[in-house]
Amino acid sequence: MTNLAIVCVDDEISVLKSLEIELEKAFGDTYLYEFAESADEALELLQELEENNIETRMIISDWLMPGMKGDEFLTQVHRQYPHIATVLLTGQAAEAVIQTTQQNANLYEYLPKPWSKHKFLATVQSALTQS
Template sequence: MSKPVILCVDDESVVLDSLKIQLKNAFRDAYSYEMAESSDEAWEILEELCEDNSHVLVIVSDWLMPGMKGDEFLIKVHQRFPKILKIMLTGQADMEAVEKAIEQASLYRCLSKPWNSEELITTIKSGLTNYQYSQNYEQTSGDLC
């Protein structure tokens, strides 16, 4: 069985590189890490992972991106995959967008850029623990992808 996946979405490659390094340092080989530079690319990755029966546990998404904004993307994800843990990482989201994501995408947390690595890792760990994904993702895979 393939490893569960953490997907990061941001239009800045330097942000994605930094996230990948921080996640790998914290979680080592426990997860696979996918990076996307747009919501369209992220959606394609989600579709491919589903076809491969891979389980996406966490999405960390920027808010301000070309095309679809992060709150809209996370709402779309939530409609199809409600149990994926959704975190927004942004320096520019307004409160209305964050509230919309909380209400319509079940946003777990919004972190500000520049982010603190420890806070990001703690947020992911607590989210996975709260939702019991780390132990139960196989039993609930129909909702996780």
């Protein structure tokens, strides 16, 4: 079993399922794929992964979610886990939000929804290579 994880965060289960399918097809069992429907759930998940000696390599997060928004979540993640590559995948965020997230959370990439499969997988591969 691998000790490397990719975490996806989105309040839409259909989006999480699509991400799971694309990631598993592209990377197989190289990574453990974990999913959360909110930022708070994802923060708990990150702590559990760390406690189990599983290194989270990347987080792919939506912006517009109930409770904590994606920019605030990714900023908090960056403070606690600066080694994790972060990608914001959303159709809702304004340019100012994206720029602030780039500065405060060391955002690796912003991808708009609906996403291009090719651009998505190229971004994930590139981020994983650099992290």
